Amino acid sequence: MELVKVNGAVNVKKLMVSVLVPVVGGSIIGAIANQRTREEYRELKKPSFSPPGWVFPIVWTGLYKAMGIAEYRASAKAKNQEEKKKALIPYEIQLGLNFLWSFLFFKWGLRGTAFIEMAVMFGIITWTTYEFYQIDPLAGHLMVPYIMWVTFALGLNYSIWKWNDD
Template identity: 30%
Template sequence: MKNRSLSISLLLVFCIFIPLIIGFIGSFFTMTSVTGWYLTLNKPWFTPPGWVFGPAWTILYILMGVAWWFVLRNGIDSPSVKTATMWFLVQLVVNLLWSLVFFGMQSLLGGVIVILILILLIGITMLSFSKVSRESVILLIPYLCWTLFATILTISVYLLNSTM
């Protein structure tokens, strides 16, 4: 019993660690642009202050990890868990891709395209998680909401800075 508790605890740490690492990697692309290029852009009135993003994303990555843990606890060999994990990891890579495209490549239109794909993938992930764990879906709701807000923000920044 003690070994099972340790295994479950280590799995939780692993599940939280992976999204946090992705966020950490993404922050490298963000930090190089946020103090230069990003400051030159026109932004909508509802843009949050810069200090909000770090804590918000940290909390969201932790919630994502815990959600994934709820899924994995149902048996890693289960086909529905494997499918849910695949979608989770795909959306996590696209999450990282947004930072690379928007901040790293400084592509506003590319950022819009990537974040729209991300919204779709979060929805697919939530649907696949729902087949395994109700708690996992609930834990992803703040991530979906924040990403919807980020989508509106990204589209607004694109529109305010495009030379149609």
């Protein structure tokens, strides 16, 4: 409970919106972008460090929850609208890029483009993390697992792209 308390209180409505936007948005986008792609993904050549498919929705749900809590904390702790906007602009951009990636990689099979897009997304996630940390160190720390996962996913995306570039 302490994780979601800001200045000793919890704004339940704001917290719910902050968490549900990435969790529900990611679930809907994933369902749409991954329609009829499971078999194709199974057929791709993948590196030995590629986790089984069932790992991805579990990891992403946790990451989306953490980033939603981070957004909630940074928004609530921002001193003014300008500081809040400075943090939320990169957050919203990275979230949009996150949702776009599934279409690039799975739906449209543009794995090289997806890799480049993810590299840009990585930079914007790092920027978001920095901005959140300036407002609330805990919010910044909540973004670190996301950075780590996207670093891993960059290597996985690159490998799949190069091993299946035909």
